[in-house]
Amino acid sequence: MAALxxxxxxxxxxxxxxxGFPSLTGSQNCDVVIVGAGIVGLTAALSLCEAxxxxxxxxxxxxxxxxxxxxxAKITTQHSxxxxxxxxxxxxxxxxxxxxxxxxxxxxxxTWIETLGIACDYERKAAYAYTCDPHRVDAIRQEAxxxxxxxxxxxxxxxxxLPFPTAGALCFPDQAQFNPASYLVALAQAVxxxxxxxxxxxxxxxxxxxxxxxxxxxxxxxKAAHVVIATNMTAKSPVGxxxxxxxxSHVAMAFRPEDPAAVDGMFISIDDPTHSIRAGRDQDGPLxxxxxxxxxxxxxxxxxxxxxELEQWARTNLPVREVVWRWCNExxxxxxxxxxxxxxxxxxxxGFHVATGFNGWGISNGTAAGxxxxxxxxxxxxxxxxxxxxxxxxxxxxxxxxxTQSLVANVAEIGPxxxxxxxxxxxxxxxxxxxxGDLHAVSASCTHKGxxxxxxxxxxxxxCPCHGSMFEADGTVIHGPAREPLPPRAI
Numbered sequence: 087m088a089a090l091x092x093x094x095x096x097x098x099x100x101x102x103x104x105x106g107f108p109s110l111t112g113s114q115n116c117d118v119v120i121v122g123a124g125i126v127g128l129t130a131a132l133s134l135c136e137a138x139x140x141x142x143x144x145x146x147x148x149x150x151x152x153x154x155x156x157x158x159a160k161i162t163t164q165h166s167x168x169x170x171x172x173x174x175x176x177x178x179x180x181x182x183x184x185x186x187x188x189x190x191x192x193x194x195x196x197t198w199i200e201t202l203g204i205a206c207d208y209e210r211k212a213a214y215a216y217t218c219d220p221h222r223v224d225a226i227r228q229e230a231x232x233x234x235x236x237x238x239x240x241x242x243x244x245x246x247x248l249p250f251p252t253a254g255a256l257c258f259p260d261q262a263q264f265n266p267a268s269y270l271v272a273l274a275q276a277v278x279x280x281x282x283x284x285x286x287x288x289x290x291x292x293x294x295x296x297x298x299x300x301x302x303x304x305x306x307x308x309k310a311a312h313v314v315i316a317t318n319m320t321a322k323s324p325v326g327x328x329x330x331x332x333x334x335s336h337v338a339m340a341f342r343p344e345d346p347a348a349v350d351g352m353f354i355s356i357d358d359p360t361h362s363i364r365a366g367r368d369q370d371g372p373l374x375x376x377x378x379x380x381x382x383x384x385x386x387x388x389x390x391x392x393x394x395e396l397e398q399w400a401r402t403n404l405p406v407r408e409v410v411w412r413w414c415n416e417x418x419x420x421x422x423x424x425x426x427x428x429x430x431x432x433x434x435x436x437g438f439h440v441a442t443g444f445n446g447w448g449i450s451n452g453t454a455a456g457x458x459x460x461x462x463x464x465x466x467x468x469x470x471x472x473x474x475x476x477x478x479x480x481x482x483x484x485x486x487x488x489x490t491q492s493l494v495a496n497v498a499e500i501g502p503x504x505x506x507x508x509x510x511x512x513x514x515x516x517x518x519x520x521x522x523g524d525l526h527a528v529s530a531s532c533t534h535k536g537x538x539x540x541x542x543x544x545x546x547x548x549x550c551p552c553h554g555s556m557f558e559a560d561g562t563v564i565h566g567p568a569r570e571p572l573p574p575r576a577i
Contacts, residue, residue, distance in 0.1 A: 090393050090394070090412060091397065091408070091412070092340070092408075092409035092412040093410065095413060096156040096411065096413045097366060097368050097373060097375070098156070098159060098265045098266055098268070099148075099150065099151045099155040100368070101265070101267075101268075101368045101369050102155070102265060102270075103268065103271050104271075105148065105149040105150070105271045105284075107145075107149065107278075107284045107285060107286045109285055109286060109287040109288050109305055110288040110303050110305045110306050110308070111305060112306055113307050113308070113309070114142050114283065114308040114309070115308075115309050115310070116140040116141055116142045116283070116308065117134070117141065117311055117463075118131075118134055118139055118140070118141050118142075118311070118312040118314060118463060119141075119144065119299065119308045119312070119313050120141060120143045120314040120316055121144050121290045121301065121313065121315050121316060121317060122143075122144075122146075122152075122316035122317040122318075123143050123144075123145035123149040123270065124152055124154040124155075124316060124448075124452070125154040125266065125270065125448060125449060125452040125453055125456065126316040126441045126453075126455050126456045127143055127314065127316030127456065128143070128270055128273040129194075129452065129453045129456025129457060129460070130316065130456035130457075130459045131143050131273075131277045131456075132276055132277050133460035133461070133464075134282075134460045134463060134464060135276075135280035137460065137464035139464060140281065140282075141277065141283070142282070142284075142285070142308050143283070143284045143285065144285055144288045144289070144308065145286045145288065146287070146289035146290070146317075147287065147289075147564075148287075149271055149274045149284065149286060150266065150267040150268075150270030150271050151267060152564075153318045153416065154266045154267070154448065154449070155266055155270065156415040157266055157448060158338070158375065159263055159264055159265065159266040159364075159449060160261070160352045160449060161192050161195050161262040161450065162192065162213040162258065162261040162450065163185065163188040163189055163192055163261070163450060164213035164214075164215060164256070164261060165447045165450075166215050167215065167226075167356055168229075169181055169184075169229060169232040169236055170225075170228045170229045172423070173232050173235070175422065176422060178235070180424075181236060183472070184424065184470075185233075185236040185238065186470065187450075187451070187454040187458075187469070187470045187473060188447075188450040190454060191449075191450040191451070191452075191457065192450050192453075194453055194457060196208075198273070198276075199264070199269070204268070204269055204272040205268065206264045206265045206268035206269040207263075207264055207265045207268070207366070207367060208262060209262060209263055210260055210261070211261055211352050212259045212260070212261060212351045212352070213258045213351065213353075214243075214247075214255045214256065214258075214351055215356050216246035216254070216256075217252065217355065217357055218250075218251065218252050218253055219357055222253070222254075222357065223253055223254040226254050226255065226356070229256055230242045233258070238258060239258070239260075240256060240257070241256070241259070242255075242257075243255040243256075243257055246353060247351060248353060249349070250403040250404070263364055263365075265366070266449065289303060289304065289569070290322075291303060291304065291569045293321075293322040295435065295438075296309075298310055298311045299311070299313040301313060310437075311437050312437040312438075313438055314439045314459055314463075315439065315440045315441070316441055317565075317566050317567075318416060318442070318554075318565050318566070319331070319333070319418055319442055319553065319554055319565070319566055320440045320566070320567060321567055322569075323430055324430050324434060325430035325476070325477070327426055327442050327443065328534070328552075328554075328567050329485045330420070330421075330426070330479070330484070330485065331418040331420055331443045331485065332382065333382065333383040333384075333416060333554025334381060334382055334383060334418070334419055335382075335389075335415065335417075336379065336380045337377070337378045337389065337392045337396055337413075337414050337544070338375060338377045338412065338413050338415065339376055339396050339397060339400065339409055339411070339412045340366065340368070340375045340411035341374045341375075341404070341406035341407060341408065341409055341410065342371070342373065342374075342406065342408050342410055343372055343373070343404075343405055343406055344405035344406065346372035348374075348405045349363060349365050349374055349404070350365070359378070360379055360380075361376060361377060361378065361399065362376065368410065376396060378392055378393075378395065379392075380446070382488060383416055383550070383551065383554040384490075384491070384539065384540040384549035384551030384554070385540070387491030387492060387540060387543075389414065389542050389543055389545070390543045392544070393412055412544075414544060414545050417445065417448065418554065419445050419446075420480065421480045421481050422480075424443075424474060425442065425443045425444050425445070425451050425455060426440060426441070426442050426475075426476040427439075427441045427454075427455040427458055427459065427476060428440070428458070428462065428468065428474060428475070429462070430476045431477075439459045439462070441456070454469075455474065457469060458470060487537065487551065487552035487553070488552065489537075489538065489551060490514070490530065490537075490538040490539060490540045490551060491541075491551070492506050492507045493506070493509075495508075496508060497525060497577065500517055500518065500519045501519060502520070502521050502523055503519070503521055503543075504519060504541070505517065505518035505519075505541030505548070505559065507530045507539070507540075507541070514529075514530035514531060515527050515528075515529065515575050515577075516528050516530035516548055516572065518541065518546070526559065527574065527575040527576065527577045528557075528560065528561035528571075528572035528573060528574050529573050529574075530548075530572070531572075532550040532552065532553075532555050532557075532568055532572075533555075533563075533572060534550065534552075534553055534555050534566070535552060537553070539557065542556075546559050547559065547564060548561070548572065550568070554567070555567055555568035557571065561573065561574065
């Protein structure tokens with residue numbers, strides 16, 4: 087495979103300050119232990135510190151460098167065509183709560199940025215949902231009508247302010263965008279300044295209920311009355327959310343623009359295949375960032391092709407020059423397009439809180455989730471009632487597991503920089519060949535539920551096609567729900 091253009095990293099993560107927190111040493115005691123230093127975890131942590139609770143945050147890798155730091159980072163209540171869907175499927179009462187939760191979240195982000203003096207390239211921008219299909223303009227109008235019922239200023243435009251033809255657009259004015267990794271590093275520093283303890287490179291691997299909760303890492307343990315699982319997918323839960331959600335990924339590319347003023351706003355297409363567009367910047371100047379269509383994690387055997395298709399689409403439709411950055415990101419969808427947040431089983435697992443299934447809109451929903459969990463712990467109140475109900479069921483046919491896309495007959499078929507899965511007796515072995523031609527092997531069985539992984543030829547990772555776990559080429563866990571690495575195998 088030819089080398090892909092651009093540096094394989096998120097422009098936000100690469101240009102944000104490094105947090106530099108230590109790994110866990112010595113056993114810790116606190117009121118609340120939070121697993122995951124993304125937007126849910128750090129929002130909850132800062133809110134709890136402000137409420138006078140003692141907090142420990144465990145981050146398996148680096149603060150802000152995972153899902154939040156690899157998002158499009160739109161701070162918006164405009165979530166494509168969400169409000170008409172909610173009114174029609176779950177009723178206006180829930181739609182009102184969803185609108186209010188996201189309004190509060192957007193305002194909380196703005197307030198913290200202002201009061202804490204956070205440097206994160208925060209800019210107020212309009213958010214647009216657009217279509218290139220004249221037959222879909224009516225869907226835009228219906229969404230605007232639903233949004234107005236819920237109190238939003240929603241405008242219907244004859245075209246989106248984009249440098250290519252569109253048939254119509256929905257505009258939410260006065261939304262915002264930022265660098266999410268810089269924001270999270272600053273939140274973590276604010277948590278620490280208020281007495282919170284944050285530990286990086288400290289993956290939680292055991293969760294024991296013992297007069298409260300005892301969370302174990304490779305280094306030490308943390309004991310707390312409450313535990314908040316604020317990972318992309320719950321690393322542990324008394325309720326199986328991996329089968330109630332669908333893991334999906336998308337690819338993103340950041341280009342140098344020919345004209346930085348050509349795109350002013352945040353855009354998402356309602357057409358299929360969908361694309362998302364926004365401006366940004368890195369240390370060298372303006373960027374134009376585009377996202378490609380979603381696909382089920384681990385169920386595509388050629389992710390690199392998606393980058394090439396996205397680059398072609400951008401060069402056809404946008405005034406772009408060279409590719410500067412490229413990356414993949416993952417999220418989890420729910421059947422009703424609403425996250426799961428709260429205590430899944432308060433009777434049997436008291437003090438155990440989860441947040442997952444953000445459907446690609448985790449900046450505002452994730453902030454609302456962190457605020458709600460913090461309020462529930464501090465005061466016993468659920469800010470938005472039945473919204474985000476973590477006990478609601480999902481249709482049995484919503485989750486769709488897949489099989490590996492990387493089977494090869496033998497290692498001779500694996501070229502430099504490539505990976506494949508071979509069969510040896512009853513076992514599947516995941517093999518990759520580095521750029522020097524040397525072979526490396528790990529078990530191909532995901533340590534979550536045993537599904538056979540797929541090689542991601544763009545990120546050089548092993549991705550699970552069942553529940554979305556991701557592993558480095560050497561088997562190290564990137565994302566759960568898996569908590570243990572893929573063990574090495576001899577070739």
